Amino acid sequence: MKRAFLALALMLATPAAAVLPDEMLPDAAQEARARAISKDLRCVVCQNQSIDDSDAPLARDLRLLVREQIAKGKSDADVRDYVVQRYGNFVLLKPPVEGDTLLLWAGPFAILLLGAAGLIAWQRRAPVATPDSAPLSEAERAELDRLAGPHN
Amino acid sequence: MLAEIGHFALILSLLVALAQSVLPMLGAIRGDAALMAFGRSAAGLQALLIGLSFACLMTLFGQADFSVALVANHSALSQPLPYRLAATWGNHEGSMLLWVLVLSIYGAGIARFGDNLRATLQARILSVQAMISVAFLAFALFTSNPFARLFPVPLDGAELNPLLQDPGLVFHPPLLYLGYVGFSVTFSFAVAALLEGRADPAWARWMRPWVLAAWVPLTCGITLGSFWAYYELGWGGWWFWDPVENASFMPWLIGTALLHSAIVTEKRGSLAGWTILLAILAFSLSLIGTFLVRSGILTSVHAFAVDPKRGVFILAMIIGATGTALTLFAAKAPMLRSGALFGSVSRESGLTFNNLLLMALTAVVFLGTFYPVIMEAVAPTNKISVGPPYYNLVFAPLAAPLLILVTIGPMLAWKRDDLGALARKLLLPVAIIAVVLAGLALWTGLAKLSAALGLALGAWLIMGAVLVLVRRWRGAGGFSWRLVRTTPAATIGLVLAHAGLGFTTAGIAAMSAFSAEKILVMRPGETAAAGPVSVTMTGAEEVEGANYRALRAHFSVRQNGSTHGLVSERRLYTVSGSQTTEAGIGVSVLGNQYVAIGDVQQDARGQGLVVRIYWHPLVGWIWFGGLLMAMGGAASLSDRRFRIGAPQVRTPLAPNLVPAE
Numbered sequence: 001m002k003r004a005f006l007a008l009a010l011m012l013a014t015p016a017a018a019v020l021p022d023e024m025l026p027d028a029a030q031e032a033r034a035r036a037i038s039k040d041l042r043c044v045v046c047q048n049q050s051i052d053d054s055d056a057p058l059a060r061d062l063r064l065l066v067r068e069q070i071a072k073g074k075s076d077a078d079v080r081d082y083v084v085q086r087y088g089n090f091v092l093l094k095p096p097v098e099g100d101t102l103l104l105w106a107g108p109f110a111i112l113l114l115g116a117a118g119l120i121a122w123q124r125r126a127p128v129a130t131p132d133s134a135p136l137s138e139a140e141r142a143e144l145d146r147l148a149g150p151h152n
Numbered sequence: 153m154l155a156e157i158g159h160f161a162l163i164l165s166l167l168v169a170l171a172q173s174v175l176p177m178l179g180a181i182r183g184d185a186a187l188m189a190f191g192r193s194a195a196g197l198q199a200l201l202i203g204l205s206f207a208c209l210m211t212l213f214g215q216a217d218f219s220v221a222l223v224a225n226h227s228a229l230s231q232p233l234p235y236r237l238a239a240t241w242g243n244h245e246g247s248m249l250l251w252v253l254v255l256s257i258y259g260a261g262i263a264r265f266g267d268n269l270r271a272t273l274q275a276r277i278l279s280v281q282a283m284i285s286v287a288f289l290a291f292a293l294f295t296s297n298p299f300a301r302l303f304p305v306p307l308d309g310a311e312l313n314p315l316l317q318d319p320g321l322v323f324h325p326p327l328l329y330l331g332y333v334g335f336s337v338t339f340s341f342a343v344a345a346l347l348e349g350r351a352d353p354a355w356a357r358w359m360r361p362w363v364l365a366a367w368v369p370l371t372c373g374i375t376l377g378s379f380w381a382y383y384e385l386g387w388g389g390w391w392f393w394d395p396v397e398n399a400s401f402m403p404w405l406i407g408t409a410l411l412h413s414a415i416v417t418e419k420r421g422s423l424a425g426w427t428i429l430l431a432i433l434a435f436s437l438s439l440i441g442t443f444l445v446r447s448g449i450l451t452s453v454h455a456f457a458v459d460p461k462r463g464v465f466i467l468a469m470i471i472g473a474t475g476t477a478l479t480l481f482a483a484k485a486p487m488l489r490s491g492a493l494f495g496s497v498s499r500e501s502g503l504t505f506n507n508l509l510l511m512a513l514t515a516v517v518f519l520g521t522f523y524p525v526i527m528e529a530v531a532p533t534n535k536i537s538v539g540p541p542y543y544n545l546v547f548a549p550l551a552a553p554l555l556i557l558v559t560i561g562p563m564l565a566w567k568r569d570d571l572g573a574l575a576r577k578l579l580l581p582v583a584i585i586a587v588v589l590a591g592l593a594l595w596t597g598l599a600k601l602s603a604a605l606g607l608a609l610g611a612w613l614i615m616g617a618v619l620v621l622v623r624r625w626r627g628a629g630g631f632s633w634r635l636v637r638t639t640p641a642a643t644i645g646l647v648l649a650h651a652g653l654g655f656t657t658a659g660i661a662a663m664s665a666f667s668a669e670k671i672l673v674m675r676p677g678e679t680a681a682a683g684p685v686s687v688t689m690t691g692a693e694e695v696e697g698a699n700y701r702a703l704r705a706h707f708s709v710r711q712n713g714s715t716h717g718l719v720s721e722r723r724l725y726t727v728s729g730s731q732t733t734e735a736g737i738g739v740s741v742l743g744n745q746y747v748a749i750g751d752v753q754q755d756a757r758g759q760g761l762v763v764r765i766y767w768h769p770l771v772g773w774i775w776f777g778g779l780l781m782a783m784g785g786a787a788s789l790s791d792r793r794f795r796i797g798a799p800q801v802r803t804p805l806a807p808n809l810v811p812a813e
Contacts, residue, residue, distance in 0.1 A: 020762055021673045021755055042537045048394050050539060093539025095523075100534055104523045104542075108515040108550060115508040123496055140353075147270060147354045 018053055023060065025067050034067045037079055041066070042093050050093055155220050158208030159299040162249075165201035165256070166289040168194050172282035176275035188271050191278035192263040198285065199253075199260035206253045209298055210240045216309070221302040222246060224309040228727050230699035231312060238322040239312040245298035247325060251442070252288045254326075254333040258365075259285065262337065269358055276344035277337075284336050287469050295462045311727040314700070320380035327373030328400055332438035334366020335403060338410065339435035342428040343477055346484040351424035356417035359431070361789055363414055366434075367407045368785040374400050375778030382771070383735055390663070390774055393543045398521045399441030402514055406434045409510035411785075412503045420566065421491035422500060426507070428488075429481060436474040437514075443470065495568035502561035509554040516546050555609050555657060558650055559616025563623075581619065585612045596665070606661020613654025617647045645788030652780025659773030662743075668767040673753050675760040683767035685745045686710045690717070692761060700725045702734075705749045705761060709738055720749045720763075743769035 019038070025031040035052060041062060043054035051059040051066075062083070069079045083091055095101045172194035179187025209222075213236050218224040226246075227239040241250040259281045266274045292298070341359040345351040377397065382390045391397065410430040417427045443466040494500035520538045527536050563577050588611050592604035624643055627635045668683025679688040692705040700723040707718045718736030725731070738745035750762035 019671055020750070020753060021671055022753055024671070040539075040541050042539060048392070048539065053389070053392075088535065090535040090537055093537055094541035094545065095536040095538060100527065100531055101523070101536060104519050104538070105546070107519050108512045108546060111515045112508055112512040112550070115511060116505075119501075119504055119508070120496075123493065144352075144354045144357070147268065 018055055018059075019063065020060075023064055023067065025071060030067075030070050033076060034063070034070050037066050037070075037076055038063055040080070040093050041083060042091050044087055044091055154208045154212055154215075154217070155299040155301065158205040158212075159297070161201045161205040161208070162289065162293060162299075165198050165205065165252075166286065166293060168198045168201065169282045169285040169289055172198065173279050173286055175279075176282075177279035180272040180275040180279075183272075185271070188275035191275050191282075194282070195256070195259040195263035195278050198282070199256040202249075202253045202256045206240075206249055209246060209249060210237060213237055213240045218307070218309050219301055219303070219305040221300045222298050224302050224306050226310065226312050228309045228311040228699070230308075230727060231317065232698055234322065235312060235317045241325055242312050242321075245292070245296045247329075248288070248292045248296050249298050250326065251329055251333060252285065252292060254329050255281070255285055255288060255336055258333060258337050258362075261365075262340075262362075266358075270354075273344055273348060273355070273358075276347050277340045280340040280343045281336065284340070284473070287472070291462075291465050291469070295465055308727075311699070311725060314723070314725040314728065314730050314732050317725075318380065318384060320376055320384070324373055324376050324380060327369045327376060329442075331366050331368075331370025331373055331400075331407075332403060332442055334362065334369065335407065335431075335435040335438045337362040338366065338431040339473070339477065342431035343480065345424075345428060346477075346480045349484055349487050351417065351428055351488050353418050353421050356414045356424070356427060359427075360411075360414045360418060363407065363411050363431075364785050364789040367404070367411055368782050368789065370400065370404050370407060371778060371782040371785060374404060375775050375782065378778070379775045383737060384732065390771060393520070393540045395521050398517045402437040402517050402521075403434050403441055405510050405514040405517065406430055406437055409507045409514075410434055412506050412510075416500050416503050417491070420494065420500060422494065423504065424488050424491055425481075425485045428485070430507070432474065432477045432481065436470065436477075437518075439470045439473065492567070494566075497564065497569045497571055497574060499561065499564040499566045499569070502557060502564050506554065506557055506561060509550060509557070512550050513547065513554070516543065516550065520546075552605075552609065555613060555653070558653060559612055559619075562616070562620050562646065562650075581612070581615060584615065600665045603661050603665030606664070607658050610654045610656075610658025610661060613657060614651045615654075617651035617654065620647050620650070641791040642788045645784040645786075645791070647784070648787055649781045649784030652777040652782075652784060654777070655773045655780060656777030659770045659777060662770035663768060663774070666767075666769045667771075670765045672763060672765075673755040673757075673760040674763045675758070678760075680763070680765060682765040684711050685765060685767045687718075687745075687747055687763075687765050689761070689763065695721075697723065699727065703749065703761075705763070707736060707747050709745050709747070711745065718745065718747050720747050722749055739772060741772070743767060744771050 019035070025034060038052035039050050041051045043049045043051045043056055043059035043062070045056050045058050046054045049059070051062045066079055066083065069082055074082070080092075089095060095104065097105050172191055175187050175194075176191030179185070179190070212220050212223050213227055214233065216223065216227060216229055216236065222243060222245050223239075226243045227236045231239070239246070241247045259278065262269075262274065262277055262281065266277070269277070338359055341355070341362065345355050374397075377400070378390050381392065410427065413423050413427045413430055416423045520543055523538055524536055527534060559581065560574075560578065563574065565573075585608055589604060589608040592607050593601060596604045620643065621639070624639055625631055625635050666683070668685070670680055670682035672680055674680060674689045676689050676691050679686060681687070686709070688708045688710075690706045690708050692703070695702050695704050702721045702723040704719060704721045707720065708715055709718050716738060718738055720736035721734040723732045723734060733748050735746055735748040737747075744767075746764075746766040746768055748764045748766075750764065752759060753762050
């Protein structure tokens with residue numbers, strides 16, 4: 001490679017982009033585990049990136065830490081616990097299910113159930129309210145046509 | 153001079169908007185036709201003035217007039233002209249101006265194409281629309297004036313963020329704004345209906361084109377944004393559950409719900425209250441989307457302190473608009489006619505469940521986006537993060553039933569259907585999909601069963617869309633060309649949109665299960681493989697661009713016996729010093745080959761370039777699906793029964809109320 005080329009390459013080299021070849025574990029299975037774990041860990045200085053996606057130096061440190069622990073023979077759960085011990089729950093992109101996060105995990109399903117219950121109640125309340133179940137009476141249809149103009 | 157003209161036009165438009173927010177409303181209350189007519193002229197005038205103001209700003213950017221602070225801070229002489237012009241909205245102040253411009257264009261649209269609306273309803277809508285204008289114009293003028301001058305005048309400006317110097321990004325924000333701001337119209341429709349105490353089928357029919365007019369560009373904007381992230385950010389992700397993306401996704405989900413509930417209100421007069429509520433929510437979420445995200449509150453609560461005036465203004469606006477509308481809703485909703493009832497197995501029921509599921513999905517995105525902020529406030533010791541693993545886990549089980557329902561819904565009869573008839577209609581489609589699923593499962597194996605399920609869901613959706621056409625064309629008395637020719641545009645819209653959803657689903661399923669990647673150090677002459685893709689680096693060089701220098705690598709890519717070349721670049725923008733990645737992408741129907749280059753690094757065999765090779769199966773289907781959905785919306789919009797402002801000629805063709813297919 002030419003020298004000018006190399007100079008530009010060095011200028012470009014400042015931020016290291018996400019996972020790099022030099023940090024990978026030689027064992028493919030272990031590396032795959034490291035990648036999977038990294039995808040669930042937040043780069044704590046970034047906005048909303050996992051350490052697997054981030055090019056921040058701190059993310060690289062954490063990636064190396066995860067791989068170091070895996071190389072030592074720790075299980076996935078052990079590695080995660082080890083990182084959480086150092087950085088707190090903040091580092092987990094999938095927050096644990098606990099009292100504080102109950103609404104986060106159950107909220108959407110609660111909305112669905114409440115909505116379904118409301119719908120059933122509304123349908124039960126039924127015939128008394130509106131005995132007329134025709135879609136539009138002739139008068140209403142004429143009114144609609146008059147207001148909306150000709151449709152063709 | 154131009155800056156002053158633009159500024160002055162903006163001030164005038166605020167005054168016009170102030171008058172428009174009061175007089176037509178007064179006219180509607182008093183039944184004064186002249187006051188109501190004033191609303192129509194004012195809306196047009198407002199659009200002209202803001203258009204003039206925007207044109208001034210754009211010209212200033214075009215002339216590179218660095219005596220205007222905004223121009224100096226966001227464009228440089230070395231930037232190509234199209235990007236200098238696009239820089240007009242590539243910043244806070246300019247994008248605010250674009251926002252009010254779009255708002256005023258929609259307002260003028262209601263004035264121009266709303267001739268067939270009830271006069272009092274139109275007047276009220278225009279007034280509400282003007283109230284929103286007043287708030288935003290005041291915000292722009294008092295906290296984010298785009299025309300502020302700069303002294304001393306610099307010789308050259310600071311560059312626009314290079315990431316934004318891209319054709320995708322030129323159109324992405326205006327499209328999103330068309331969507332966000334479009335929901336201001338439905339918001340105005342909802343508030344006007346509440347003020348009138350009437351939300352009938354005619355109201356829903358008038359509103360539906362405006363929902364579509366917002367939904368179509370929003371769909372395009374989100375699709376384009378996802379595509380841009382894919383090819384520009386350099387690692388081939390297409391959706392990151394980033395707060396900024398979520399901000400556009402929430403109004404889309406609620407807008408989709410609104411689109412469907414408005415059908416029920418239009419056809420059957422039911423769910424009017426619910427439709428109004430969704431219309432209010434869609435706009436609230438659009439406001440939250442554009443502004444809370446922009447204010448930086450999502451990264452930290454304290455970011456608001458950076459510019460407290462703007463933050464407080466934004467918050468007041470969101471609370472004011474949403475709060476007022478919801479209070480009005482609480483007071484007036486009981487007075488709305490509840491409309492016709494429907495059986496628990498009916499088209500209406502199907503659409504209601506569609507709405508419930510979309511609400512639940514919106515809740516997933518909303519909670520995921522805001523929970524960390526809320527936690528920081530209520531339990532500062534237990535800070536949490538919410539990322540893709542949460543969304544993927546909670547979103548999928550709620551999305552799956554919705555996708556299953558999408559194909560069943562159009563088979564249901566309005567008002568009341570019975571389970572036996574439904575079962576008979578479903579028998580063949582379910583059998584076909586069962587066979588497809590079994591075949592896919594055999595091919596993928598148990599480990600990737602979720603991918604088989606996802607692909608089968610995609611097939612289910614596409615088949616469902618085709619069946620809608622088949623049923624329409626066959627009719628009661630067998631196939632006829634007349635039925636083909638008279639297919640309403642709205643039916644074509646449904647078919648395209650639902651099929652699009654199927655393509656997107658299949659693409660997502662394939663991407664999440666079968667994508668392959670390889671990251672390594674390569675030197676010219678070396679070969680590496682990721683999944684079915686084999687890549688050889690053929691050379692590397694340095695190149696000069698208009699306003700950047702780049703490292704460029706050439707690759708020869710082989711797959712299934714065919715070979716072609718790809719080029720990948722890493723650019724250094726000389727003015728700002730920032731870098732971008734231009735990945736080399738080989739596109740095909742079955743998937744994309746994606747090659748990106750990184751730094752120079754050492755490995756066992758010496759120095760080389762870091763290369764990322766990816767195989768992205770069916771990834772193009774994700775955006776193709778989005779495009780189909782948008783086309784479906786556009787087709788629906790062209791349906792003749794919505795043709796707003798069509799000449800009042802009576803032609804004795806075709807039945808007037810087309811079936812809701």
